[in-house]
Amino acid sequence: MLKGGYWGKILWVDLSSEKISEGTFDEGFARKYLGGVGLATRIISETVTKNTNPLGPGNVLVFATGPYQAANIASAGRCAVAAKSPLTGYWGEANAGGHIGPELKRAGFDAVVITGRSTKAVYLWINDGKAEIRDASALWGLDAVKATAALKEAVGDAKAAVSCIGPGGENLVRYACIANDNHGYFGRGGMGAVMGSKNLKALVTRGTLKPPVADADKLKEVYKAILTRAKEAPFTAVNAEHGQAAAVVSREENGLLPMKNWAQDNWVDGAAKIGTPRFTEELQIKKWACPACIMGCHRKITNPKYITETGGPEYETLGMIGSNLLVDDLAAVVKANDLCNIYTIDTIELGGVLAWAFECYEKGLITKEDTDGVALEWGSGEALVKMTEKVARREGIGDLLAEGLRACVDRIPESKPFAVESMGQAAGAHDPRAFFGQTITTIASTRGSCHLHGFAEAMELGALLPEIGITEAIDRFDATKKGYAGAIYQDVTQFWNSLTWCLFYFFSGVSLGDEVDILNAITGWDVTPAEAQKIGERIVCMQQVFNLNMGMVPEKENVMPERLTIPHKEGGAAGQVPPWQAILKEYWETKDWANGIPSKAKLVELGLGSLEAKKALCVVARDYKD
Amino acid sequence: MKVRVKFFATLKEVFGGGEREVELGEGANIKDLLDTLCDSPQCRQKVFDDSGKPKTRIQIMKNRLPIQSFDGINTRLEEGDVVSIIPPMFAG
Known part of the structure; x- marks a missing residue:
């Protein structure tokens, strides 16, 4: 029985049939997958196959x-989205x-599956245990700011x-994001395009229920000490x-900051300007x-010259x-960031794609004729x-760039190199040549290259995990245990992303x-840090199996981009390149994944015995028991 | 000899400013510089670990190159060198 932290309810919404139903899960399921990306991984693994078009109705x-x-x-103002x-x-x-x-939790649901x-065009209105698919024809085409205002007015709260999504999501830019109240953004992997493909303009949620x-008393006691x-x-x-802008100048100095499509060594004056x-x-x-939240890392611009x-x-x-x-023109960076926010475009992916395009232009592979x-x-x-x-509009060369780097x-x-x-x-924007601990998250994150999954840079900077054996920081240019640390931090990251904190x-x-x-304290459980890591490991393993089911060949995909194998000549990471093959080998060994493929023994150990790599699972369940 | 030291982020407060000129004896190295800079228990705690070694999590550059490219904390300093000291900085 679920004593706290959950309703045990998942809202299922099928936009094709307009059918809305509820599924349930029990305590065993909750303790195994937690919530957030863990819960999403279990559901998507069972419902999406290699033949599923990510922009088709079959995607979940x-x-x-x-x-x-x-x-x-504090820290609980988070949510996960996956597909x-x-x-x-x-x-x-x-x-x-x-x-x-x-709001979704207070509305009486732990998750929504679409x-x-x-x-x-429709939006989904979820409010205190009820859900409704509503017409959004008048909202289609609106940017995220205008759509957000209109939707709050439409629901009267x-x-x-x-x-919601803006034109980027509607136009199926493959790295379109989802805007949360013009404040936070589900940035990576094109989740906004998945919404666009479903003609789903927005999720609007409001709840006044009190989750268990x-x-x-225990929560109050432990939370007070932690908060202090x-x-x-x-x-x-x-x-x-x-906010996070504080790191730009120091990272230009230590070499972590990407400069000129990762090829330039220094940018002192530019970093100082932005x-x-x-x-x-x-x-x-x-x-x-x-x-x-007691930090408030997001930034509100108040200078009228730049206001957004x-x-x-x-x-x-x-x-x-x-x-x-x-680009050291702060006004241009602010403007482009604001456009990404209102059009719902992932700024990380856009930066990677545009850096490629700028370099193509420099090399004569793209000309003004291509760029209007x-x-x-x-x-x-x-x-x-x-x-x-x-x-955002897929105009001219933008139509190609909207498809992503591949x-x-x-x-x-x-241009591949x-x-x-x-x-x-x-x-x-975390160069693994400057912190070898970033190797695994750069090349072996289950969601493709990212700066967070398995970010052992944290270990190198002294954010340790003594409860599970990570007790000392290892120098950023020392490859020792960086594959091991990448594996452990990846597990812990997915534990966090499932809490969701x-x-x-x-x-x-x-x-x-x-x-x-x-x-x-929230759940009434007796989870240990070791079990927490194991939960994360289970989730990462399921995602790897999902990728294998989609046809991934780890030896071909988990490869350091060629540009990042060339050492900087100068700057804070001069002369350094991580031995990525050795780090990857250690990572796979730590995971018990031979060349990236989880062993059967590992699947059984993690309680995933029913999963087998490269075998699609198509069992659609609505009520989960584990 | 004189070297210039640049402090970043939270170390600016610890060392009372973003930059400082430091007088050292001939043949001094990075370790000597840190010993000279850390003239209070508060400063030492920020830079050195319990065993008295500079914390590996602090990034140190000499003339914008990592000291690991030279001889680590034993890297020799010369007149006019610029040393940058960066504490752990998190952002994503």
Whole structure:
């Protein structure tokens, strides 16, 4: 019996038949998959096959909360979304802050599973145990800001959480994101395009129900101590004052920042123009927090010269559409970021794709004839803004760029050496040549290249996991145990993404043990840190099996992009390249995945005995028991 | 000899500013520089671990090159060198 953290209810919505139904799950299922991406992984693994077109009605889109959304605690303003990615054809997942997580939970559901395709534009209105498919014809074509305002008005509740797409999602840009109240964004993997393909403009959620908590007194006690520690952590203060832009200048210095499509060594003056303190002073930045968060890492721009209705650029954005294009014009970066937000485009992917296009232009592989006269010159803020518009509308060359890096390379094969991606997804703004701990997340994340899954950079920076044996930081240029650490941090990341909580609190002194204490107070369980890691390992393993089912060949896909095998000549990571093959081998050995394929013994150990690699599972279940 | 030291992020507060010039004896190395800089228990705690070694999580560059490219904390310094010291910074 579920004592707290969950309703045990999943809302199933089939847009083709307009049928709405409810499924259930029991305590065994909850403890095995937790929620968030874990719950989504189980459901999608059972319903999506190799033949499923990611942009067809057969794809399954899951919005999922975890047990943390049952409590009004800092870091719980999160939600996960997952589907087969239209960008990669593999596992797709994004996690974001905003109001949708807590509102969905308070509306009486732990998750929403969306199947089929509507014949007309619709939105889904979920409110206190009820759900309704409503017409959105008048909203189709609106950007995210206008759509959000219109939807709040349509449901008559300004507090309703709106997760919607703009033209990027409607136009099936393969890396379209989903906007949460113009504040947080489900960025990676093209989840916005999946919504667009289903003619689903938005999810609007509002709830006033009180989710169960197993031991409220215990939660209060453990949370108070943890919160006190988090408030005193230096990272909390830095994040509150500057947000993530604070890292730009120091990362230019230590070599982590991508510059000129990852090929340039230094960019001192440029980093100073887009990073802090100028970023904070010039934009007159204020913090913008998710529900109950004490940090407020999102940025609200208040300088009337730059004012926007969406959040200001964060580190990944400043890195990918700023330094990676050598654009030091802060106004242009702010403008392009705002366009991405209102059109719903992932800024990381856009930065990776545009850096490829700028380099093609430099090498004469793309000319002005291809770009409708736009000069894709390094540092051009004008080109950045114009190309963002073209991608969102699929105009001219924007139609190709909207397909992602793999499609671009198919068109211009000689550009492959400088397409910086893994599994078809662009790398995030964390150069593994500067922190070898980023190797696994760059090349072996189950969702394609990313900066978060298996980010052992955290270990290198001293954010440790002593409860499960990660007790010391290892130098950033020392490859020792980096494959092992990548595996462990990947497990823990997916545990977090299933709770569903904000990993920034890990950097503010909240330990894995603390998170488990909160989980146990909410649920009434007795989970240990070791079990927490095992939960994460199970979820990662299921995602790997999903990818294998989709046809993935790990030895071909988990490869370091050629550009990142060339050492910098100067700068904070000069002369360094991670021995990625050795790190990958150690990672696979740690996982017990021979060449990336989980052993049968491992599947049985993780309670996944019914799964077999390369065998599609097509059992559609509505009521889960484990 | 004199070297210039640049502090980043939270270390600016710890060391009372973003930049400082430091006088060192001839033949001094990075370890000597850190010992000289950390003249209070608070500073030492930020830079050194319990065993007295500089924390591996702190990134140190000499003239914008990582000290790992030279001789680590034993890297020799010369007149006019610029040393950058970066504490752990998280962002994503």
